[in-house]
Amino acid sequence: MSITLQNISKQFGDFKALDNINLDIPEGELVALLGPSGCGKTTLLRIIAGLEQADQGEVYLKGDNVTQQPVKNRQIGFVFQHYALFRHMTVFDNIAFGLRVKSHRDRPSEAIIRKKVHDLLNLVQLDWLHDRFPDQLSGGQRQRIALARALAVEPSVLLLDEPFGALDASVRKDLRLWLRHLHHELNVTSIFVTHDQEEAMEVSSQIVVLNHGRIEQKGTPSEIYDHPASDFVSRFIGQTNVFKLDDEEHFWLKQSGVIVDDSKGIVAHVRPHNIGVEKPVDQAKAPVYLKDWQHLGGTIRLELNRDGANGSGATIYAEMPNEQFRELALQKGDRVALRIKHAHWFN
Numbered sequence: 001m002s003i004t005l006q007n008i009s010k011q012f013g014d015f016k017a018l019d020n021i022n023l024d025i026p027e028g029e030l031v032a033l034l035g036p037s038g039c040g041k042t043t044l045l046r047i048i049a050g051l052e053q054a055d056q057g058e059v060y061l062k063g064d065n066v067t068q069q070p071v072k073n074r075q076i077g078f079v080f081q082h083y084a085l086f087r088h089m090t091v092f093d094n095i096a097f098g099l100r101v102k103s104h105r106d107r108p109s110e111a112i113i114r115k116k117v118h119d120l121l122n123l124v125q126l127d128w129l130h131d132r133f134p135d136q137l138s139g140g141q142r143q144r145i146a147l148a149r150a151l152a153v154e155p156s157v158l159l160l161d162e163p164f165g166a167l168d169a170s171v172r173k174d175l176r177l178w179l180r181h182l183h184h185e186l187n188v189t190s191i192f193v194t195h196d197q198e199e200a201m202e203v204s205s206q207i208v209v210l211n212h213g214r215i216e217q218k219g220t221p222s223e224i225y226d227h228p229a230s231d232f233v234s235r236f237i238g239q240t241n242v243f244k245l246d247d248e249e250h251f252w253l254k255q256s257g258v259i260v261d262d263s264k265g266i267v268a269h270v271r272p273h274n275i276g277v278e279k280p281v282d283q284a285k286a287p288v289y290l291k292d293w294q295h296l297g298g299t300i301r302l303e304l305n306r307d308g309a310n311g312s313g314a315t316i317y318a319e320m321p322n323e324q325f326r327e328l329a330l331q332k333g334d335r336v337a338l339r340i341k342h343a344h345w346f347n
């Protein structure tokens with residue numbers, strides 16, 4: 001079911017939590033709502049669900065204006081970070097709950113419920129846990145059961161509010177991929193709230209970046225990463241080096257390969273992987289030295305410092321594959337030459 005939001009605004013007292021949000025989500029998309037804490041993600045999700053009323057604007061589901069419709073008429077499934085399962089019910093009964101409380105007219109027979117719950121348990125790959133209680137599950141298993149429970153009533157829209165927020169890093173990583181694959185299988189229009197850019201990039205087909213209650217940008221993960229529309233998105237979506245084009249930086253950036261004479265702004269953002277690091281031809285003319293480095297799995301992050309620069313912006317980060325770093329055989333303190341391959345410009 002497609003989702004359309006038109007001119008949605010919401011205030012809490014004097015505070016503008018959402019400011020004129022317009023958004024179209026086609027049927028079957030898995031969209032991440034991404035933004036820092038307090039930017040309005042949950043409020044927007046609650047307005048789509050009907051748990052919260054907007055002060056202004058309309059919500060359309062599959063073209064129908066549902067702004068005044070209560071939650072129960074919207075065919076929406078939820079999974080929240082702390083959306084606790086019923087503790088006194090088994091996994092099976094938790095998933096069956098939504099079907100069993102349907103009105104007599106809509107309620108499937110027990111035999112159909114049984115089949116459906118086992119199908120869902122197979123889908124989330126946890127059928128072997130059907131007679132356990134929630135306390136006997138791991139956090140990751142609990143969230144997968146919460147998802148199966150949300151899917152049991154065949155929602156047309158699935159809303160997930162930081163569903164993996166309380167889990168540790170490795171479980172989170174597994175569940176992201178699992179959710180993505182599950183979505184490929186089911187194709188339910190889904191909105192996934194997160195403040196973790198890596199999670200948004202990994203899971204979703206579209207990312208909506210929110211800041212102070214406004215949409216900063218909407219696009220595919222690569223559009224957002226490679227073509228950030230604003231300074232905010234560029235900083236939020238991944239690590240970036242920020243260079244202000246004053247006289248001092250001007251000279252230095254030019255020397256590092258950035259076209260500064262015809263620049264498209266006054267601030268250049270450069271991703272670490274867009275900085276090439278080489279051994280300098282002339283040590284005396286190389287103002288940058290290697291301060292330290294860290295292993296990030298397949299790549300190395302280099303911490304570089306420029307002579308005379310200090311403060312928090314003094315460090316320049318570059319990244320390169322492990323092998324390339326080994327070949328360079330750099331030591332701490334060695335002088336290096338930088339080659340900036342690409343910059344995003346902002347004003």
Ligand SMILES: Nc1ncnc2c1ncn2[C@@H]1O[C@H](COP(=O)(O)OP(=O)(O)OP(=O)(O)O)[C@@H](O)[C@H]1O
Nearest residue numbers: 012013017035036037038039040041042043044195
């Ligand atoms: N019921 C409420 N009354 C007053 N202020 C509220 C209420 N609900 C939310 N807010 C405020 O609105 C802003 C947006 O909140 P929201 O929960 O939507 O943010 P969020 O982006 O989901 O943040 P987080 O990532 O921390 O969950 C916050 O500043 C919050 O304090």
